[in-house]
Amino acid sequence: MGIDPGTNVMGYGILGIRGKQPHVIVMGVIRLSKFDNHYMRLRRIYERVLSLVDEYLPDELAIEAPFFGKNVQSMLKLGRAQGVAMAAVLARQVPITEYAPLSIKQAVTGNGAASKEQVANMLRHILKIPDEKMSDILDATDAVAAALTHHYETQKPAIAKSPKSWAQFLAQHPERIAKPKK
Numbered sequence: 001m002g003i004d005p006g007t008n009v010m011g012y013g014i015l016g017i018r019g020k021q022p023h024v025i026v027m028g029v030i031r032l033s034k035f036d037n038h039y040m041r042l043r044r045i046y047e048r049v050l051s052l053v054d055e056y057l058p059d060e061l062a063i064e065a066p067f068f069g070k071n072v073q074s075m076l077k078l079g080r081a082q083g084v085a086m087a088a089v090l091a092r093q094v095p096i097t098e099y100a101p102l103s104i105k106q107a108v109t110g111n112g113a114a115s116k117e118q119v120a121n122m123l124r125h126i127l128k129i130p131d132e133k134m135s136d137i138l139d140a141t142d143a144v145a146a147a148l149t150h151h152y153e154t155q156k157p158a159i160a161k162s163p164k165s166w167a168q169f170l171a172q173h174p175e176r177i178a179k180p181k182k
Helices: 040-055 072-092 100-111 116-126 138-154 166-172
Strands: 001-003 009-018 021-033 062-063 096-097
Touching: 001 116, 001 138, 009 040, 009 138, 021 040, 021 138, 040 072, 062 072, 062 138, 072 096, 096 100, 096 138, 100 116, 116 138
Parallel strands: 001 062, 062 096
Antiparallel strands: 001 009, 009 021
């Protein structure tokens, strides 16, 4: 599951994996601008994210980390929205990984400075999303991009640490030690 936090619109997307091939199960947005009270928005985020987790049973959550902006009040509200979404997912014991917006854009498009439209177009191509299933609200595709980034990151093979000496190498690989012939 991926989430693009927001206080007016929060995007969400859920990927399924067939073999190693990801595909979109659902993507959408939680519209929050109809609530005048910030606390009611936070309540709606919690309830809706919890209902998504209960409905789709995601294994993990990838969430876009807040970027640093100039407006401190906006950053505080965005951080609260992200925290409430995280609390809802944690209430169901779903592990969370945060990704910086630049990392998500880089993973999906190869360009950390890509626009939201470029991210959406790459997702359409990579995940073979038909036009009629594409969201016209880019917060939804940003959430799918977070989920896809997490898929890419968790599919990377582990890199073994290089031994610092032959003794350490042989200790790590006892099968490489020649057995004496009898």
